[in-house]
Amino acid sequence: MTHSTTPEAVDQSLLYPSPLKEFWQAFAHNKGAVAGLLFMIGMIICALFAPWLAPYNPSEQFRDFLLTPPSWLEGGQMQFLLGTDELGRDMLSRLIHGARLSLMIGLASVLLSMLPGILLGLVAGFFPRLLGPSIMRLMDVMLALPSLLLAVAIVAILGPGLINTVVAIAIVSLPSYVRLTRAAVMSELNRDYVTASRLAGSGLLRLMFVTVLPNCMAPLIVQATLSFSSAILDAAALGFLGLGVQPPTPEWGTMLASARDYIERAWWVVTLPGLAILLSVLAINLMGDGLRDALDPKLKNAV
Amino acid sequence: MSLLNIKNLSVRFGDANAVPVVDGLDIEVNEGEVLAIVGESGSGKSVTMMALMGLIEAPGIVKADQLQFDGHDMLSLKGKQRRKIVGKDLSMVFQDPMTALNPSFTVGYQIEEVLQQHLGLKGKAARARALQLLERVEIPAAASRLDAYPHQLSGGMSQRVAIAMAIAAEPKLLIADEPTTALDVTIQAQIMELLLDLQREQNMALVLITHDLAVVAETAQRVCVMYAGQAVELGHVPMLFDSPKHPYTEALLKAIPEHSLGAKRLATLPGIVPGRFDRPHGCLLSPRCPYAQADCKAQRPDLVPHAHGAVRCFYPLNLNSEVA
Amino acid sequence: MLSFIARRLGLLIPTFFGVTLLTFALIRMIPGDPVEVMMGERRVDPAMHAEALHRLGLDKPLYTQYFDYIGNLAQGDLGESLRTRESVWHEFTTLFPATLELSLAALLFAGTLGLIAGVIAALKRGSLFDHGVMGISLAGYSMPIFWWGLLLIMFFSVWLGWTPVSGRIDLLYDIEPRTGFMLIDTLLSDEEGAFVSALRHLILPAVVLGTIPLAVIARMTRSAMLEVLREDYVRTARAKGLSPARVVFIHGLRNALIPVLTVFGLQIGALLAGAVLTETIFSWPGIGKWLIESIGARDYPVVQNGILLIACLVILVNFIVDILYGLANPRIRHQR
Numbered sequence: 011m012t013h014s015t016t017p018e019a020v021d022q023s024l025l026y027p028s029p030l031k032e033f034w035q036a037f038a039h040n041k042g043a044v045a046g047l048l049f050m051i052g053m054i055i056c057a058l059f060a061p062w063l064a065p066y067n068p069s070e071q072f073r074d075f076l077l078t079p080p081s082w083l084e085g086g087q088m089q090f091l092l093g094t095d096e097l098g099r100d101m102l103s104r105l106i107h108g109a110r111l112s113l114m115i116g117l118a119s120v121l122l123s124m125l126p127g128i129l130l131g132l133v134a135g136f137f138p139r140l141l142g143p144s145i146m147r148l149m150d151v152m153l154a155l156p157s158l159l160l161a162v163a164i165v166a167i168l169g170p171g172l173i174n175t176v177v178a179i180a181i182v183s184l185p186s187y188v189r190l191t192r193a194a195v196m197s198e199l200n201r202d203y204v205t206a207s208r209l210a211g212s213g214l215l216r217l218m219f220v221t222v223l224p225n226c227m228a229p230l231i232v233q234a235t236l237s238f239s240s241a242i243l244d245a246a247a248l249g250f251l252g253l254g255v256q257p258p259t260p261e262w263g264t265m266l267a268s269a270r271d272y273i274e275r276a277w278w279v280v281t282l283p284g285l286a287i288l289l290s291v292l293a294i295n296l297m298g299d300g301l302r303d304a305l306d307p308k309l310k311n312a313v
Numbered sequence: 314m315s316l317l318n319i320k321n322l323s324v325r326f327g328d329a330n331a332v333p334v335v336d337g338l339d340i341e342v343n344e345g346e347v348l349a350i351v352g353e354s355g356s357g358k359s360v361t362m363m364a365l366m367g368l369i370e371a372p373g374i375v376k377a378d379q380l381q382f383d384g385h386d387m388l389s390l391k392g393k394q395r396r397k398i399v400g401k402d403l404s405m406v407f408q409d410p411m412t413a414l415n416p417s418f419t420v421g422y423q424i425e426e427v428l429q430q431h432l433g434l435k436g437k438a439a440r441a442r443a444l445q446l447l448e449r450v451e452i453p454a455a456a457s458r459l460d461a462y463p464h465q466l467s468g469g470m471s472q473r474v475a476i477a478m479a480i481a482a483e484p485k486l487l488i489a490d491e492p493t494t495a496l497d498v499t500i501q502a503q504i505m506e507l508l509l510d511l512q513r514e515q516n517m518a519l520v521l522i523t524h525d526l527a528v529v530a531e532t533a534q535r536v537c538v539m540y541a542g543q544a545v546e547l548g549h550v551p552m553l554f555d556s557p558k559h560p561y562t563e564a565l566l567k568a569i570p571e572h573s574l575g576a577k578r579l580a581t582l583p584g585i586v587p588g589r590f591d592r593p594h595g596c597l598l599s600p601r602c603p604y605a606q607a608d609c610k611a612q613r614p615d616l617v618p619h620a621h622g623a624v625r626c627f628y629p630l631n632l633n634s635e636v637a
Numbered sequence: 638m639l640s641f642i643a644r645r646l647g648l649l650i651p652t653f654f655g656v657t658l659l660t661f662a663l664i665r666m667i668p669g670d671p672v673e674v675m676m677g678e679r680r681v682d683p684a685m686h687a688e689a690l691h692r693l694g695l696d697k698p699l700y701t702q703y704f705d706y707i708g709n710l711a712q713g714d715l716g717e718s719l720r721t722r723e724s725v726w727h728e729f730t731t732l733f734p735a736t737l738e739l740s741l742a743a744l745l746f747a748g749t750l751g752l753i754a755g756v757i758a759a760l761k762r763g764s765l766f767d768h769g770v771m772g773i774s775l776a777g778y779s780m781p782i783f784w785w786g787l788l789l790i791m792f793f794s795v796w797l798g799w800t801p802v803s804g805r806i807d808l809l810y811d812i813e814p815r816t817g818f819m820l821i822d823t824l825l826s827d828e829e830g831a832f833v834s835a836l837r838h839l840i841l842p843a844v845v846l847g848t849i850p851l852a853v854i855a856r857m858t859r860s861a862m863l864e865v866l867r868e869d870y871v872r873t874a875r876a877k878g879l880s881p882a883r884v885v886f887i888h889g890l891r892n893a894l895i896p897v898l899t900v901f902g903l904q905i906g907a908l909l910a911g912a913v914l915t916e917t918i919f920s921w922p923g924i925g926k927w928l929i930e931s932i933g934a935r936d937y938p939v940v941q942n943g944i945l946l947i948a949c950l951v952i953l954v955n956f957i958v959d960i961l962y963g964l965a966n967p968r969i970r971h972q973r
Contacts, residue, residue, distance in 0.1 A: 042775075147651055147652075147655060148655065150652055150655065151652060151655030151656055151658070151659055152659075154652055154655070154656050154948045154951055154952050155656075155659075155906075155944065155947070155948050155951065156906040156907055156908075156909050156910035156947075156951065157907075157910065158910035158911075158913065158914075159909065159910050159913065159928075159944065159947060162913065162928070162929070162932065163663055163940070163944050164663075166932040166940055167663050167664070167666050167667050167668075168666070168668065169668070239779065243779075243781055246781055246783075247781065247783060247914055250781075250783045250784075250914070250917075251913070251914070251917060251929055252933070253929075253932065263781075263783070266783065266784055266787065269787075270787065273787060273790060273791050273795060274795050277791060280784075280787050280788070280791060281788065281791075283784070284781055284784025284785075284787065284788065285784075287781040287784060288776070288779060288780060288781060288784070291779040291780075291781070292775065292776060292779040295775065295778065295779050296775070366875075366876055367875075368872055368875055368876060393880075395878075396878040396879070396880065397878070398878070399875075399876065399877075399878040400876060400877040400878025400879070401878060404876065404877075405876045407869060407872070407873060407876075409869060412868065412869035412870065413869045413870055413872075413873045414870055414873065415870040415873070415874065415888050415891075415892065416870070416892065416966075416967065416968060417891045417892050417895075417965070417966070417967065418888075418891075426877065426879065427877050427878075430877065430878060430879055431878065462967040462968075464967065464968050475873070478873075478877065
């Protein structure tokens, strides 16, 4: 009897691409994701080399050039490419330094929420009797408040500032990591490979971190990019409300707050910082979509 | 004139050069007749009937020399005109009853919808008729089931509801697409019984799509055996079973467990139906056919009529052993 | 159905107590001396300090303080504002209709436009319209709405002069607040042009607040519709000879609405957060602006119980969405 197993199958397995290459191919297939990645690389370069890239010190005030329009407009000056703000500070320099700040806030708050979040999620998943439900109830309570409001509440108590902004945003994004990790752990725990590892005598810590956790990473990585973008958005919103980073620090949201009064005279001080926020959030979200498609094919059709 | 007349039907998915899923198919059904379409999964049985119902959507392309039902040219009929026929004179029961009913609406609503659409029945009249229909398809405690949601019914019950929906407007032709495949073995016979009962009672034509030849032997008057989108043999029931002309029909018959009584192994046909991209050059069955000759691999045979049907084979079997 | 509601109601109680714990803890996490922080001055006279501490109940042990807090809440006593000496509950109920009106207008805008755009995009999958909807909704989803509001003000109010910049109605009208909804109150009053003025004030804030929900709903509707249109029961509906409109809207959309409704519910929390920003930009006298101003003024009783009230509101709305979800999805409703 001839079976329909094809002899090519063997050859194909030899040609099977490495996971990294396969991931990159899937990611590169998504044009939006690549565009987002390129934008992010540009932003990271801005952030890393801000003092050298920016033409001026972001706090330096040119008293003779208050609210100078961007260079291509009538009245614009070549020395101030994107114009100046109400105190005569160079917009371009402030935007470049703002990128540094936004990325820093995003990175710090993601790390600060992801690590404890994953830990709590693992614990909640591994101890479904008492510890798990109590952790989850706590997270439910935190989720009862919309994230920005909770952040506002925390900052209201701790007081405004850079560090408190990061702390507030980290606390706010904690529940989603816990929930996600726990859900992933719960579904992995039923798999045979976990049972096998258990039977082979793996201890609890080994089971948690070596056996189960790596298999839960895909959705967590996607969540990390998404919460990175919402961290930038929330930080800007806090700054705009006057509860975040305080002036004269060139944070994009804070810049917008002080630009509000010049809405009738100088559109660029209002438009440019917001555009920077929108584009960076958009870029990260595009990247997140690409990551999700590439890392987690199961989620592809979900939303 | 026959009720349904299909000539040279082809269905493709993708562009006009794509390999057809159904290819050059002729089918005729008379009023009150039971025709069985038999074949393995992927042989194009369901697609044929979906094409007739107008359920093939882009990128599917349906072409035919003739696609006539009850005097209407179903290919040229558009929109409203077509919908006056589909669901009324021409209706269909699908394979999986658990997904074929809308989970958000009650059973009664879904039946009444047909009554309103095609018979103009509304309100109490529609509800009374729906109840009658449920009773007709032998649903116990029918009155209470009217307000049930599909997820509250078993598979067999759901299929009965689907049948009630299909016969609600007393169709002239009912297409049953593997109506028992998704059901428990114990329920299968009951559902077949019900379908045949209804067929006789309302004198409607029934096209039964199936891969269960045992069922065909008991129910159908004529059979169309399909393989890879083509009809390979047409014939009347006792003859086709007694003396299959096509090697594929013969293989299918041999695969019925009852035929293998006493044998150590159940006879099977090795291999699978060729897909869209691995069509053999010659006769589509040639890679799997135990009788294949050199010219079978080179050329495709045509469907050739004989005394009691038609067969698509260069070397048909049992032609001389014909019983009168 | 009743037992379904009762079960969901039972789940609310622990969450509610959790939230009271949170708001209770918040106020006690203020760094430094609470009395000094609240009075806004250093080195308060020791006698006054002790008196204030006693008045605020901060001299008792923590658990007593918590039970006092719960006891006061149970009696409907939410404390009073340090600024206005008005009761927090009174201020909340006066300002809340403004936020509700704005939110409902935003949801109406987002819901109708999002559903229509999502359904059409799904039906015309791969078309220019589909790509357009997906692109715009991605941008909308990433939008810093406080900036979006400023942009719209700049364009429509400053350059075109079409819409007013702030408030709920022109100052020249004096509308008696009967329902608290400006649109309804202006209709009830016989002031000419008041309704139009209220409507003109409402449009921009509603659009701004509705932007993110709009993006989310359009995206979700599209993907849910695509999923549902592939289902067997849609094929059955077509095989019944029903009109395309009936197939799409009754058999398709009805089922696609279930996931959309969930997302819609999740958006309501985000909507309240958005209201804080929107109300600040447009000087809309609602609870969002109230909360931010109270934070600025260190009006802690308002901050604490304002947050509690908003959290309860979110919990309540989620509860209602849950019930609606049960109504829309018979499979959930009948779950044991």
